Amino acid sequence: MKQFKQLALNVINIEQQAIEEIKQYINDDFELACQLMFNCTGRVIVIGMGKSGHIGGKIAATLASTGTPAFFVHPGEASHGDLGMITQDDVVLAISNSGETEEVLSIMPVIKRIGSKLIAMTGNNNSNLASISDTHICIKVSKEACPLGLTPTSSTTATLVMGDALAVALLNARGFTADDFALSHPGGSLGKRLLLRLSDVMHTDERVPVVQSTAKIKDALVEMSLKGLGMTAIVNNNKLVGLFTDGDLRRILDQKIDIHQDDITSVMTEKPTVASAEMLAAEALKIMEDKKINGLIIVDENNTPIGAMNMHVLLKSGII
Known part of the structure; x- marks a missing residue:
């Protein structure tokens, strides 16, 4: 009425x-x-x-x-x-x-x-x-x-x-501060958004997808399939030199690429966006949204990969 x-x-x-x-x-x-x-x-x-x-x-x-x-x-x-x-x-x-x-x-x-x-x-x-x-x-x-x-x-x-x-x-x-507020609101998505750091949710150790810079594209694809994050880090002497993702794979499908013979360095993304383990998960989410990427490699002060995460990891943690 x-x-x-x-x-x-x-x-x-x-x-x-x-x-x-x-x-x-x-x-x-x-x-x-x-x-x-x-x-x-x-x-x-x-x-x-x-x-x-x-x-x-x-x-x-x-x-x-x-x-x-x-x-x-x-x-x-x-x-x-x-x-x-x-x-x-x-x-x-x-x-x-x-x-x-x-x-x-x-x-x-x-x-x-x-x-x-x-x-x-x-x-x-x-x-x-x-x-x-x-x-x-x-x-x-x-x-x-x-x-x-x-x-x-x-x-x-x-x-x-x-x-x-x-x-x-x-x-x-x-x-x-926001951190003070989070201490009195640890439950639910609010507390998680304010308190969780990447070190709390990222994949570590053997779960981090990594291949050497000498690897072939097929080796990178196998590593991506095994680790299930839709990407893999490429390293040289344990230092991150590039990243290869599902998106990169789709972009090279119409190119004359031999996944068995061509090196992963020929198709990887150099200088990818990275994060630190102490970064708030909510901050990492914003970075991924702004850059329209689905995952991040987490590196230490020596630029050595120590972790990895994607949107699905954040979803499971309650951030999203």
Whole structure:
């Protein structure tokens, strides 16, 4: 129904406006919040109830994965023992759109007694939560996307965006790198793309296709068939002098070539693209994509082949 499409577009337009509105709150209070979290020697404890709690959980996860140790504590559980997880070295980020959420306010005296620094994130500068905090980040929006003005929509979007702003500001301040990110995301293709090096996936030792520069074309074809990588390195005194691939074979088929008599050096590719064992597999993938090649020979500092890999190897490793 067209009505559904229009209603959906209205929601997006209202929430876009909400994001524009909260830009004004990137101010000195936001700066102080970042400083408190940056200087924190413990963890950032995110607290929120209901929809704010759901958003708070995501903010805590984003902080934790970008270099700021953090976790979420449910305010209801906090008053029944989980407050023991909070220490004076921690910074508490308390989220409440109204700033008057009873479950959150009820544990604030204990937070203050523990000695933790308190950052409030609310839509009301004059709220009780804002007034007792060390700094307050405003997330006030002019209207909810819900036509009844009741369901948290624009306000939760604004909170999520502000949380991302905190996390990314801290990420940059800490000098957090892609390698750091990968250490907290070792599973799945993301971690593999960021962490795997060619030394982890390449074929080595007897599995590396190699023939001498004195070999005939037929010898190279036999080696390619045995090693199954669609190519072979050509060496002279253990130094790489060329490469012969399936693509090279196709290109010479219409030439007057005698595979039994002609030397492999007459048809090989000289000075082929090579890689080092320490190169990231993702980097090697980009090289192959840019050069439109299917494999790479890995050489050491003496230009001696020590490994080989192709797209199929990367596919099996989960990089692709």
